[in-house]
Amino acid sequence: MASPSPHAATATVPADHLMGVYSRAQLAFDRGEGVRLYTAQGEAYLDCMAGIAVNALGHAHPKLVEAVKSQAEKLWHTSNIFRIPGQEALAKALTDVSFADVVFFTNSGTEAIECALKTARKYHTANGHPERIDIIGFDGSFHGRSYAAINAAGNPSYVEGFGPTLPGYVQLKFGDHDALKAAIASPTTAAVIIEPVQGEGGARAVPDADLRDMRALCDEHGVLLIYDEVQCGLGRTGKLFAYEWSGAAPDIMTLAKALGGGFPVGACLATAEAAKGMTAGVHGSTYGGNPLAMAVASVALEELSKPELLEHVNDVAGYFVQQLEGLKSRFPDVVLDVRGRGLLIGVKLATNNRAFMQLARDQKLLVAGGGDNCVRLLPPLVITQEEAREALVMFEAACEVARASIKAEDASA
Ligand SMILES: *Cc1c(COP(=O)(O)O)cnc(C)c1O
Secondary structure (H helix, E strand, C coil): CCCCCCCCCCCCCCCCCCCCCCCCCCCCCCCEEEEEEEEECCCEEECCCHHCCCCCCCECCCCHHHHHHHCCCCCCCCCCCCHHHHHHHHHHHHHCCCCEEEEEEEEHHHHHHHHHHHHHHHHHHCCCCCCCCCCEEECCCCCCHHHHHHHHCHHHHHCCCCCCCCEEEEECCCCCCHHHHHCCCCEEEEEEEEEEEEHHHHHHECCCCHHHHHHHHHHCCCCEEEEEEEEEEECCCCCHHHHHHHCEEEEEEECHEEEEEEHHHHHHEEECCCCCCCCCCCCCCCCCCCCCHHHHHHHHHHHHHHHHHHHEEEEEEHHHHHHHHHHHHCCCEEEEEEEECCCCEEEECCCCCHHHHHHHHHEECCCCEEEEEEEECCCCCCHHHHHHHHHHHHHHHHHHHHHHHHHHHHHHH
């Protein structure tokens, strides 16, 4: 059958003139302050998703606002043709607090992933092993939406319809140690990529012992270990980096989301050894690491690294989980499981998670969705216990409504 001409009008133009890749809630916000978002009509919502783990310091944090303002008046962009002092300062700060020696700055998590995967393959080429191209990933993971990122994560619904899947990506079952052991031993394996706590997949934490085993297996076979901490990193789990809980450091790690506290910026961190193939001319970015992004991210990192903030995350997270466990026992017909780490909390539901997100919004509470029929609570890390209590009251009210709808369904069945 001949393909129709692209000029043949078979599609309708959407009213919002946006590509229809999101099914959006019918809700828009006008301003934010701390953990609250306000509509143009002045309705307040309690934000327990923080722009999907981005606004870690809450909305309109005075120090971030000041950083944007003062840098905006000085210099926005010059290009990576020149030295960028802000990049050097932030790279020093990031390497001081992590396993890493070097950093490449990007504008998003996906771009950080792209850099991580390229760095891994280049490392093996630099070592005289260009045949080592395979990236081992896990089901339920999310690494972004570029071709490499969707192939690394392997989620069929993200890959389908975009042409053939790329060679060099191996997909394993989350937690299948034997399969991992076999795959790592292959002479064409380049790297393993894993989120220490899966975000989009539904707040599934990798057991610390598994990360340590993975580290040992990678070392044994000369394979690089990549952690995607775009979502779980930078304080979200109660340590600055999620991998710190296990003590098993990666060779390469991606960051984004909280790094700019809402300003778009990402980073690929690596040891000098893992990055040895990343020489002049092999990679780059026009905007990555621009002075404006660096100014904001430097302030955000300083705030996120404060021991008192991390302690606060652990305290509030403990409170959330304890209270959610209580809800689970009072609403066993609605709440099936509470999981995750720190303030990356997943609540697995018996009712449809998308419908539950609307029930939460009806209570003026914002929660994120997640795989495995979860909703995720990803509040700003600065949320107080009082605000957490407020969120839990709304969450419980949503559970009540969900229970009533389950009962109504049962009665009609
Ligand atoms: C959000 C996310 C990404 C992609 O980041 P973008 O900024 O949307 O490109 C990659 N990995 C993980 C774990 C994420 O949560």
